[in-house]
Amino acid sequence: MKLRSPSLETCVTNAEGHQWRFIGRNAWALLKLIERGPRGVTPIDTPAPRWSAYVHNLRREGIDIETVWEAHKGAFPGCHARYILRSNLSIVDQKAA
Numbered sequence: 001m002k003l004r005s006p007s008l009e010t011c012v013t014n015a016e017g018h019q020w021r022f023i024g025r026n027a028w029a030l031l032k033l034i035e036r037g038p039r040g041v042t043p044i045d046t047p048a049p050r051w052s053a054y055v056h057n058l059r060r061e062g063i064d065i066e067t068v069w070e071a072h073k074g075a076f077p078g079c080h081a082r083y084i085l086r087s088n089l090s091i092v093d094q095k096a097a
Helices: 024-039 051-060
Strands: 008-014 019-023 065-072 078-085 089-096
Touching: 008 024, 019 024, 024 051, 024 078, 024 089, 051 065, 051 078
Parallel strands: none
Antiparallel strands: 008 019, 008 089, 065 078
16 A cells, blocks of 8 residues: 555735645645745755755746755755745645645
């Protein structure tokens, strides 16, 4: 038997009344971006397997998300992305599908 987590479904709208509906990880990522507001999210503070793919999918649908590159130190120094939602969105509906 294959285990499957419940899928999330989210509907959002902007000030002009345009609505979007997202399901699964794309919905989850959008909710995290809305929750974090101007602080944005990073794969370090909000772990997920494919943040860049979720952001790509949301952008393709017209959601404005800024990418800010930040350096980090430690055992594996380098750069990571911080994604910041720039679209002004309101949640219309949210449920587990």
